[in-house]
Amino acid sequence: MSKAPNAELPKSVDPTRLAEQNTTLEGVIPLEGLVRFGEAVPGLQDGSECRVKLSFYQDSERRRVVSGELSAPVILECQRCMNDMQVTLTSSFDLGLVMNDEQAQRLPKTLEPFLFEDFTADLWSMVEDELLLVLPPFPLHERDECPAKEDLEALEPSKVPSEPEVKKREDNPFSVLAGFKTTKH
Numbered sequence: 478m479s480k481a482p483n484a485e486l487p488k489s490v491d492p493t494r495l496a497e498q499n500t501t502l503e504g505v506i507p508l509e510g511l512v513r514f515g516e517a518v519p520g521l522q523d524g525s526e527c528r529v530k531l532s533f534y535q536d537s538e539r540r541r542v543v544s545g546e547l548s549a550p551v552i553l554e555c556q557r558c559m560n561d562m563q564v565t566l567t568s569s570f571d572l573g574l575v576m577n578d579e580q581a582q583r584l585p586k587t588l589e590p591f592l593f594e595d596f597t598a599d600l601w602s603m604v605e606d607e608l609l610l611v612l613p614p615f616p617l618h619e620r621d622e623c624p625a626k627e628d629l630e631a632l633e634p635s636k637v638p639s640e641p642e643v644k645k646r647e648d649n650p651f652s653v654l655a656g657f658k659t660t661k662h
Contacts, residue, residue, distance in 0.1 A: 483504070484503075484504045484505070485507070486502060486529055487600060489597045489598060490598055491598075492541060492543065492574045492598040493574070493596055494596075495533035496541035496542065497541075500532075501530065502529075502530070503529070503530045503531075504528075504529060506526060506527045506601055507524070507525075507526055508521050508525045511601065511605040514605050514609060518551050518552070519553065520553075520554075521552065522550065522552065527604060529545065529546070529547045530545065531543050531544070531545045540584070540588070541573070542571060545572070545603075545604075546568070547567065547608065548565055549608060550563065550565050551563075551564055553616040555616060555625075556615045558618065558623050560618075562616060562618050564616065566608060568607045568608070568610070568611045571587065572603070573585075573590050573591065574598065575590045576592070576593060576594065591603055
């Protein structure tokens with residue numbers, strides 16, 4: 478079972494069945510439907526969507542796993558110039574599908590747990606969690622593209638100053654102690 482790349486992903490699925498059938502889902506999630514993410518991002522364009530590809534399978538240990546890729550265009554506020562900047566958030570992730578904390582503790586370190594109940598997993602919540610994890614804590618324009626470039630250059634010149642000359646050995650305050658070491662009493 479595979480969805481068309483432009484179809485909306487379902488909110489909930491049975492991940493156990495999808496993993497047993499080696500299913501890949503592709504589609505979009507409207508960003509306005511992700512409430513927590515909308516509160517964390519200062520601007521979303523009308524109709525913006527997160528493109529998602531989720532592959533459900535069982536690994537060699539028969540653990541249920543979902544591997545995902547996502548990308549979402551968002552508007553963030555540059556922390557240097559305080560202007561809006563267009564960014565595409567991307568993520569690749571591998572999650573172990575678990576039904577309780579005991580199963581989560583048995584997962585290898587390469588898999589993050591995703592808890593689901595009653596054979597139903599909320600895909601939108603899964604994607605929203607991943608988007609929140611990839612949000613940069615301090616979004617910044619590239620240095621050369623930032624409108625505050627002139628101010629930045631005045632405060633932090635991009636050219637690295639030449640390194641100060643290494644002090645001569647005579648200027649070393651511990652050089653006096655070196656003489657005590659060689660002098661016999």
